[in-house]
Amino acid sequence: MSSVLSKNQIKVVKSLSQKKNRQQLGLFIVEGVKGISEFLNSDYSLVNLYTTKPIFEAPEELLSLISDADLKKITALKNPNTALAVFKIPEPKQDLDPGLVVALDDVRDPGNLGTIIRLCDWYGVKSLICSLNTVDCYNSKVVQATMGSLTRVNVQYVDLESYLKTHSIEVFGTFLEGENIYSSSLPERGIIVLGNEGNGISEAIESQVDRKVTIPQFGIVKATESLNVANATAILLSEFRRRTIEK
Amino acid sequence: MSSVLSKNQIKVVKSLSQKKNRQQLGLFIVEGVKGISEFLNSDYSLVNLYTTKPIFEAPEELLSLISDADLKKITALKNPNTALAVFKIPEPKQDLDPGLVVALDDVRDPGNLGTIIRLCDWYGVKSLICSLNTVDCYNSKVVQATMGSLTRVNVQYVDLESYLKTHSIEVFGTFLEGENIYSSSLPERGIIVLGNEGNGISEAIESQVDRKVTIPQFGIVKATESLNVANATAILLSEFRRRTIEK
DSSP, X not given: OBOOOOHHXXXXXXXXXXXXXXXXHTEEEEESHHHHHHHHTSSOOEEEEEESSSOOOOOGGGEEEOOXXXXXXXXXXXXXXXXXXXXXXXXXXXXXXXXXXXXXXXXXXXXXXXXXXXXXXXXXXXXXXXXXXXXXXTSHHHHHHHTTGGGXXXXXXXXXXXXXXXXXXXXXXXXXXXXXXXXXXXXXXXXXXXXXXXXXXXXXXXXXXXXXXXXXXXXXXXXXXXXXXXXXXXXXXXXXXXXXXXX | OBOOOOHHHHHHHHHTTSXXXXXXXXXXXXXXXXXXXXXXXXXOOEEEEEESSSOOOOOGGGEEEOOHHHHHHHOSXXXXXXXXXXXXXXXXXXXXXXXXXXXXSSOOOXXXXXXXXXXXXXTTOOEEEEETTSOOTXXXXXXXXXTTGGGTSEEEEEOHHHHHHHOOSOEEEEEEXXXXXXXXXXXXXXXXXXXXXXXXXXXXXXXXXXXXXXXXOOSSSOOOOOOOHHHHHHHHHHHHHHHHHHX
């Protein structure tokens, strides 16, 4: 079953490093044994699985046993790990989860989006709403950083301003000044908006926020300008969820 | 005052991308206007400041106005931002802060260490203890990610096992199984140990932990293996500090 990659296969896989090609073909890449296994055990549809070791359970016609040299031709990683798989990008589910929802206003860093998806998974947030300028969740760096969590969180790209306007659920936004999250009453249901790494929440989105909240600083010298957006998400989700235990 | 970089200057600056050279010369690099300004306003000693615009207040003999082309020769960034400065690595202060201390057991990712330093600054943790295999805090990616917080947090590299043995302060370690941090009593004073990205806390360090704590998962499918180490730090520091408000 051992095979040699064709020029066309190499071309298709490599083209998926670009968002426009992922969208046109409806395909994305997962690398590494652990990540691929998570996607194989999910609702995602496998298209091709290229591996240097016969360790996966997958339909034979989708499996190619390739050489290390061929894996190096298609990987985006410096040190590729055994396998690379191509999956179909699913249609996003349109239902809003009735519980806690996280919304991102132009988060640009793939690592940040990836760890935010992991946090949503950890804290049982099933719906992540992204503004159209937020980095693509099928970017391979994002997929890598999610460690498989992408299979359990429904990510939707929407016009965030219109989205917030049409939903009556309470919208929380993180700002440098606002209610102290440690002493505020926080509901079990709500949309938590996090802003762009450099600029925070945009004015258009700010006008849709019902409650401005802040994570207070504890240092004597209050000089740190802001927390990393993924860390702010971690602290907020922790704070919203711990209240459900207290009740 | 405009000047052209000598070959030797370029060689010295570029050599500082390697830890062994930073340690031998006792120097490290800060890039970008904002980061450099934070270091100039701190106790750190400036050695050289190379800038394409005369916007800094610094002793004239340490300042070089250079061309964009010369800045490109010495930067480690894809898009260098106006200036690059060389500072002296200070002697670490040996005093243990009497409050909350964070200790890292072989954290390897520069971005993780950088955001952990920012978190320490935000939450008023003045002392960060790193095992000898933790990534160097004067690595330029770490310095970049700290956004100036490195000027306010004292980072020490120590044999972590011996260090924990010789301190009588209560040691907390994060594990997949342990006391639920949301319902545990947490003191104002303590050492919080976080482990390596892939392997968590090593056995040698685990034996020095007094209290194993865990951040509970809230998802229905409990499949995410672990949180990113910087996010776990964010959640723990948030949880320790919020208790001081409740009191």
